[in-house]
Amino acid sequence: NAGVTQTPKFQVLKTGQSMTLQCAQDMNHNSMYWYRQDPGMGLRLIYYSASEGTTDKGEVPNGYNVSRLNKREFSLRLESAAPSQTSVYFCASRDRVPVQETQYFGPGTRLLVL
Amino acid sequence: LAKTTQPISMDSYEGQEVNITCSHNNIATNDYITWYQQFPSQGPRFIIQGYKTKVTNEVASLFIPADRKSSTLSLPRVSLSDTAVYYCLVGDKTAGNKLTFGGGTRVLVKP
Numbered sequence: 001n002a003g004v005t006q007t008p009k010f011q012v013l014k015t016g017q018s019m020t021l022q023c024a025q026d027m028n029h030n031s032m033y034w035y036r037q038d039p040g041m042g043l044r045l046i047y048y049s050a051s052e053g054t055t056d057k058g059e060v061p062n063g064y065n066v067s068r069l070n071k072r073e074f075s076l077r078l079e080s081a082a083p084s085q086t087s088v089y090f091c092a093s094r095d096r097v098p099v100q101e102t103q104y105f106g107p108g109t110r111l112l113v114l
Numbered sequence: 115l116a117k118t119t120q121p122i123s124m125d126s127y128e129g130q131e132v133n134i135t136c137s138h139n140n141i142a143t144n145d146y147i148t149w150y151q152q153f154p155s156q157g158p159r160f161i162i163q164g165y166k167t168k169v170t171n172e173v174a175s176l177f178i179p180a181d182r183k184s185s186t187l188s189l190p191r192v193s194l195s196d197t198a199v200y201y202c203l204v205g206d207k208t209a210g211n212k213l214t215f216g217g218g219t220r221v222l223v224k225p
Contacts (some may be wrong), residue, residue: 043201045213105156105158108155
């Protein structure tokens with residue numbers, strides 16, 4: 001049981017390049033999330049998916065697109081990377097349980113845009 | 115979404131108890147309070163969750179007064195490895211609801 005996995009771990013892009021960050025979870029969770037965390041700051045929600053086939057914008061969606069490929073996978077795409085998108089990106093998943101619920105986070109993808 | 119306010123940072127010493135208070139004045143009836151811990155270069159991880167009164171687990175205690183407008187995370191007898199950022203989140207349990215992280219409280223445990 002790997003939990004939440006993210007690839008790649010680290011990426012350097014030039015301004016204007018595109019890339020897709022991959023996220024997968026093996027906990028059969030319905031909801032998945034993408035956050036970004038800038039140095040010394042808290043996490044900001046980019047997009048989330050309540051269930052397979054649905055996606056919704058979070059606080060900072062501009063410049064990103066997402067795809068909920070299936071229940072396991074939720075990808076984040078930068079179509080034209082900008083230096084302002086330099087950040088650490090975390091994927092998380094969550095499910096509804098009757099008593100308690102948590103978000104489970106992946107290890108993060110460190111992105112540097114030059 | 116209920117907005118949360120936490121102190122930016124706190125210092126403590128090994129063996130002491132650390133209490134972090136989170137203010138959430140506009141918490142809704144269906145909202146729960148959840149705390150996460152984040153170490154450098156890692157994703158956040160769940161610590162504790164509660165709705166009212168007191169919740170305790172093997173890691174921490176969570177105190178919630180009757181009006182639920184604030185909550186206090188208590189870390190007993192901290193060690194150096196408890197140095198981390200602690201986030202307070204407020205939201206309901208509907209699966210798929212977005213949860214908003216604030217800036218968190220940076221706790222530094224000194225020897």
